[in-house]
Amino acid sequence: GQQVMQIPQYQHVQEGEDFTTYCNSSTTLSNIQWYKQRPGGHPVFLIQLVKSGEVKKQKRLTFQFGEAKKNSSLHITATQTTDVGTYFCAGPAGANNLFFGTGTRLTVIP
Amino acid sequence: GAGVSQSPSNKVTEKGKDVELRCDPISGHTALYWYRQSLGQGLEFLIYFQGNSAPDKSGLPSDRFSAERTGGSVSTLTIQRTQQEDSAVYLCASSFRQGGGVYGYTFGSGTRLTVV
Numbered sequence: 337g338q339q340v341m342q343i344p345q346y347q348h349v350q351e352g353e354d355f356t357t358y359c360n361s362s363t364t365l366s367n368i369q370w371y372k373q374r375p376g377g378h379p380v381f382l383i384q385l386v387k388s389g390e391v392k393k394q395k396r397l398t399f400q401f402g403e404a405k406k407n408s409s410l411h412i413t414a415t416q417t418t419d420v421g422t423y424f425c426a427g428p429a430g431a432n433n434l435f436f437g438t439g440t441r442l443t444v445i446p
Numbered sequence: 447g448a449g450v451s452q453s454p455s456n457k458v459t460e461k462g463k464d465v466e467l468r469c470d471p472i473s474g475h476t477a478l479y480w481y482r483q484s485l486g487q488g489l490e491f492l493i494y495f496q497g498n499s500a501p502d503k504s505g506l507p508s509d510r511f512s513a514e515r516t517g518g519s520v521s522t523l524t525i526q527r528t529q530q531e532d533s534a535v536y537l538c539a540s541s542f543r544q545g546g547g548v549y550g551y552t553f554g555s556g557t558r559l560t561v562v
Contacts, residue, residue, distance in 0.1 A: 367548055378537060379489070381550030428548065429491065432502040433479055436489040 339363075340427050340437040348443045355412040357440035359425035366428055368401055368408045373439075374421040382410075415444045448472075450554035452538050458560045459528055467523040467557045471540030478521050479541075479551065480513060482534040489537065495521060496543060528561045535559070 339362040349355050359368065367386045371379040383392055385401035385408060392399045398411045412419055422439045429435035451470040459465050471478050480492040491505035495515040506512070510528075515521040525532055535558050539551035 369548075369550055371551075378553040378555050379551075381552065384548065384550055424488065430502075430504075432494045432496070433491045433505070434551065435491070436481075438488050 340425060340435055342423075342425060342437040342440050344440055345438065346441050346443070348445060349415050351417060351444050351446050352414050355415050355419070355442055357410050357423050357425075357442075359408045359410075359437050361406045361427055364405050366405075368405075369426045369434065370399060370408075370410055371424045371426060371436075372421050373424065377421075379424060379436075412442075415442070417444050417446055420444050450538055450540050450552050452536075452554035452557050454557055455555060456558045456560075458562060461530060461561055462527055464524065464526045465528055465559065467525075467536050467538075467559070469521045469523070469538030469540075469554060471519065471521070471538070472552055473519075475540035475542050475552070476518070477541045477543040478515055479539045480521070480523050481537045481539065483537060483556075484534045492523070492536075525559075528559075530561045533559055533561045 342359050347355055367384055369384045370382040372382055373379045383399050388405050389403045390401040396413045400409045408425055410423055422441045424439045425437040426434040450472055453468045457465055476497045478495040481489040483489050493506055493513045494502040510526045513523045535556040537553050537556045539553045541549045541551045
């Protein structure tokens with residue numbers, strides 16, 4: 337069945353340090369989405385990647401989709417306390433829904 | 447409305463009771479999804495509605511769970527004879543969906559269900 341694993345499960349960084357979370361799928365993905373969930377909040381859509389090798393940037397966030405479309409990464413440059421939360425990747429599960437990864441919980445120490 | 451609205455935001459119920467959770471999606475979003483999230487865990491797919499098509503119920507964990515969507519808009523998730531393992535945050539999401547296009551989900555704030 338569909339497996340989307342994320343590493344690391346937890347990450348603590350000093351404010352100003354960089355952060356990267358990796359998403360790995362057991363199968364080729366037609367697209368991948370990334371979501372952020374603040375503590376006590378709900379997931380919020382960040383971005384979708386579709387093309388092999390695609391790289392997209394949103395301010396300090398850089399998203400990458402692997403050439404084989406089986407892995408993806410999210411890199412945050414110079415973290416801020418507002419970056420705290422859990423970051424989920426999600427890939428299609430069949431035709432009808434998304435399978436969410438296990439998530440990476442980011443803590444930023446001021 | 448401007449976002450996905452869920453009610454109630456919190457629900458405490460006794461084991462064995464039935465509960466109904468409501469979701470009001472974004473107007474114009476044809477796809478509606480229910481997920482649940484246990485404390486500190488990821489998101490587990492429950493059910494998907496798309497327009498007037500038959501729903502995809504493949505994620506429902508047992509026959510105690512059911513959902514309907516009336517008029518292609520509001521959806522209700524019903525859990526009968528609740529058990530303690532049903533305690534979780536139930537998240538509803540909607541998205542625009544056209545042809546083979548895939549679009550990001552907009553989630554509601556969720557209903558936190560506690561079964562005591």
